[in-house]
Amino acid sequence: MTATQPDLGTWVGKGIDRVEGPHKVTGTAPYASDVTLPGMLHAVVVTSTIAAGSIVKIDSSALLTLPGVRAVFTHENFPRLNTPTQVLFGEAPVVPMQDARIAFHGQEVALVVADTPQEATEAARLLEITYAAEPPLLDPAGQRRETLPSSPDTSRGDTDAGWAAADVRVGATYRTPENTNNPLGLMGCVAVWDGDHLEIHDSTQGTIALRTILAGMFGVPESGVRVRVPYLGGGFGAGLNQWPYKILAAGAARELGVPVKLMLTRPQMFRLVGHRPNSEHQVRLGAARDGGLTMIEHRATSLSSMDFPAVGLLTSGTPHLYDCANVATVERTVRLNRRYPTSMRAPGEAEGNWAVETAMDELAHELGMDPLDLRLRNLATERDPATGKPWSSNAVIECCRVGAELFGWSRRDPRPASTREGDLLIGQGMAACGFFAYMPMSQARVTIYADGTAAVRSAATDIGTGTYTIITQVAADLLGLHPQQVDFQLGDSDMPASAHSGGSGLASSLSNAVIDAVSHLRGELLALAGPDSPLHGLAPDDVVCRDGALCRRDDPSAREPIADLLAGSGLVELAADGRLRPPEGAARDMVHAAAYGARFVEVAIDPMIGRLRVRRVVTVTDGGRILNKKLARSQILGATVGGIGQALFEDTLTDPGTGRVANGTFGDYLVAVNADVPDVEVAFVGEPDRYTPSGTKGIGEIGLVGVAAAIGNAVFHATGRRARDLPITVDQLM
Numbered sequence: 001m002t003a004t005q006p007d008l009g010t011w012v013g014k015g016i017d018r019v020e021g022p023h024k025v026t027g028t029a030p031y032a033s034d035v036t037l038p039g040m041l042h043a044v045v046v047t048s049t050i051a052a053g054s055i056v057k058i059d060s061s062a063l064l065t066l067p068g069v070r071a072v073f074t075h076e077n078f079p080r081l082n083t084p085t086q087v088l089f090g091e092a093p094v095v096p097m098q099d100a101r102i103a104f105h106g107q108e109v110a111l112v113v114a115d116t117p118q119e120a121t122e123a124a125r126l127l128e129i130t131y132a133a134e135p136p137l138l139d140p141a142g143q144r145r146e147t148l149p150s151s152p153d154t155s156r157g158d159t160d161a162g163w164a165a166a167d168v169r170v171g172a173t174y175r176t177p178e179n180t181n182n183p184l185g186l187m188g189c190v191a192v193w194d195g196d197h198l199e200i201h202d203s204t205q206g207t208i209a210l211r212t213i214l215a216g217m218f219g220v221p222e223s224g225v226r227v228r229v230p231y232l233g234g235g236f237g238a239g240l241n242q243w244p245y246k247i248l249a250a251g252a253a254r255e256l257g258v259p260v261k262l263m264l265t266r267p268q269m270f271r272l273v274g275h276r277p278n279s280e281h282q283v284r285l286g287a288a289r290d291g292g293l294t295m296i297e298h299r300a301t302s303l304s305s306m307d308f309p310a311v312g313l314l315t316s317g318t319p320h321l322y323d324c325a326n327v328a329t330v331e332r333t334v335r336l337n338r339r340y341p342t343s344m345r346a347p348g349e350a351e352g353n354w355a356v357e358t359a360m361d362e363l364a365h366e367l368g369m370d371p372l373d374l375r376l377r378n379l380a381t382e383r384d385p386a387t388g389k390p391w392s393s394n395a396v397i398e399c400c401r402v403g404a405e406l407f408g409w410s411r412r413d414p415r416p417a418s419t420r421e422g423d424l425l426i427g428q429g430m431a432a433c434g435f436f437a438y439m440p441m442s443q444a445r446v447t448i449y450a451d452g453t454a455a456v457r458s459a460a461t462d463i464g465t466g467t468y469t470i471i472t473q474v475a476a477d478l479l480g481l482h483p484q485q486v487d488f489q490l491g492d493s494d495m496p497a498s499a500h501s502g503g504s505g506l507a508s509s510l511s512n513a514v515i516d517a518v519s520h521l522r523g524e525l526l527a528l529a530g531p532d533s534p535l536h537g538l539a540p541d542d543v544v545c546r547d548g549a550l551c552r553r554d555d556p557s558a559r560e561p562i563a564d565l566l567a568g569s570g571l572v573e574l575a576a577d578g579r580l581r582p583p584e585g586a587a588r589d590m591v592h593a594a595a596y597g598a599r600f601v602e603v604a605i606d607p608m609i610g611r612l613r614v615r616r617v618v619t620v621t622d623g624g625r626i627l628n629k630k631l632a633r634s635q636i637l638g639a640t641v642g643g644i645g646q647a648l649f650e651d652t653l654t655d656p657g658t659g660r661v662a663n664g665t666f667g668d669y670l671v672a673v674n675a676d677v678p679d680v681e682v683a684f685v686g687e688p689d690r691y692t693p694s695g696t697k698g699i700g701e702i703g704l705v706g707v708a709a710a711i712g713n714a715v716f717h718a719t720g721r722r723a724r725d726l727p728i729t730v731d732q733l734m
């Protein structure tokens with residue numbers, strides 16, 4: 001049986017402040033945009049103004065006479081690079097400016113390098129490009145479309161039989177729009193070469209992935225590429241791919257022999273670093289009169305670009321949440337002349353949950369059953385219904401029950417359009433959700449010093465979610481130190497390789513790597529204990545680190561000061577490496593459950609003007625062991641704001657004639673702001689997860705999932721009108 005790590009609990013769980021907070025609020029935390037190097041030039045990307053076709057002519061000679069302009073790169077003179085074969089996170093990098101072909105409106109076609117950003121920007125504006133345009137493929141229902149499978153089809157039982165056997169059936173089509181990842185920090189980089197050695201300061205969510213890709217593209221050893229990301233201003237998934245901008249900057253820096261800085265503008269963030277693609281879902285549900293599901297069918301389609309794989313994951317949660325014998329999922333992606341899609345917070349699963357949890361609400365209404373009772377009747381809590389294997393943990397029922405209690409769900413009048421306050425229509429809705437496990441490999445090195453302090457090093461990134469702090473807490477507990485005695489250094493690809501900050505997997509992956517490293521470190525320290533030591537002959541799990549000493553776990557009076565152990569061997573420090581280990585014991589036969597949740601929402605709608613206000617949110621999450629309750633709450637709060645934006649505002653529009661982004665600025669692209677967000681009540685339930693020693697499950701993305709469906713279901717309860725297309729806008733409410 002895998003025991004969860006017993007040494008966590010002194011600092012782990014506490015809501016301590018962010019350890020890097022003072023650096024951030026005093027402006028001393030270095031972001032890529034802050035990096036300035038001697039002799040550094042500034043690069044600006046020029047993007048295409050057609051969506052399909054090719055470049056006939058770019059005359060950059062006139063630009064080279066402008067003040068400050070040092071170079072203009074196009075497909076004609078940008079270096080030919082290798083196409084890396086390695087695909088990370090399922091998304092292959094694109095090598096930019098290798099030929100004249102144009103595959104989407106806004107594609108990188110030139111790079112202007114100048115002494116200042118202003119000079120580069122002005123010159124970029126003046127560059128004249130002649131295109132041979134072709135009719136772009138922009139209609140997802142058009143004749144010439146190419147479709148690809150984007151998640152494996154799944155099937156269990158017989159959905160036709162389940163449909164025939166049902167007493168009550170619902171079926172509808174649900175749509176979600178394109179959403180753009182808009183981290184506060186504009187993405188960008190500074191690249192500098194020293195011979196065949198490249199150093200790049202960037203905004204990536206994955207230092208090692210970027211190292212691998214740059215080494216492959218430029219044909220240099222991975223050991224010679226160093227990626228530095230001590231801080232980045234958010235990501236939401238836009239930092240998971242290694243976008244062309246950084247390849248352009250690295251290429252220009254190599255050609256020119258000087259450091260090159262390239263910062264994207266906000267409008268370029270809408271074009272060059274991905275987005276959550278549009279999706280469409282056909283969902284059919286059948287149930288017996290008692291509410292037991294007899295079938296679930298989920299067919300989904302998303303959009304992609306010509307050269308990029310699909311993001312997928314639209315249907316990946318569907319087979320697992322509900323205990324139903326007959327389930328089928330099918331998912332396709334349509335290639336169009338559109339910008340690259342990418343992961344965006346709970347990619348795919350957030351959209352799939354919107355469709356299925358809205359359909360569940362429709363089913364509850366048709367059954368005359370409380371939507372909460374329909375969930376409780378069907379949620380799969382013991383075993384994964386797709387594999388029949390036990391979950392490593394699953395408190396989704398508790399999420400629903402605790403949320404209903406906090407919200408006061410039992411006082412809800414189930415009849416739609418039944419609750420009024422003056423002229424306002426009041427509605428209450430809920431949704432259940434899961435965000436399934438993803439835990440890529442991480443490694444970490446733990447070093448203990450003679451002065452009693454320790455350092456943890458890993459090439460991980462902290463996208464603002466709290467990695468610095470939670471890993472400091474984990475290490476403090478394992479080493480018996482105060483967090484101030486632990487220095488966690490990250491964001492440098494020269495440190496032990498780490499997973500990216502993605503798929504909500506890093507907290508689990510890295511905390512388990514640190515647990516493994518400290519176990520090895522205890523072994524190393526034990527090896528220093530002489531034959532007369534009270535610790536002689538013990539195994540790493542028989543001892544713990546407490547108050548600067550290595551102690552017997554079952555008798556802490558048997559101890560050796562760590563400083564004495566080091567000094568006795570002439571050491572001033574001792575380091576050990578660790579990595580995420582496969583599950584052991586009973587956990588091997590379990591399905592690693594990630595997080596679950598239940599969302600409860602109240603809306604108030606003024607039907608005269610179609611104004612919708614989210615008035616209350618109760619959000620309950622099963623995240624396994626919570627490493628820092630303050631930061632965990634912040635994660636869920638932020639994700640709830642994102643969910644409100646997804647439900648009501650966010651909608652990146654593409655002009656159907658030209659393929660151009662029609663609203664790619666914060667003036668035109670609406671996000672939820674303070675006035676749109678009510679007080680949000682955040683609660684956590686559940687136990688430490690059994691799959692890994694840290695007992696953690698990812699909570700970076702689950703907070704968004706379910707919010708949109710709960711809001712849409714509240715809108716139905718308020719008005720009796722069913723919203724099936726996001727965002728839910730005024731015209732749907734009047």
Ligand code: MOS
Pocket residue numbers: 205235236237238240343344345346347501502503504701
């Ligand atoms: Mo998240 S979409 O894995 O940054």
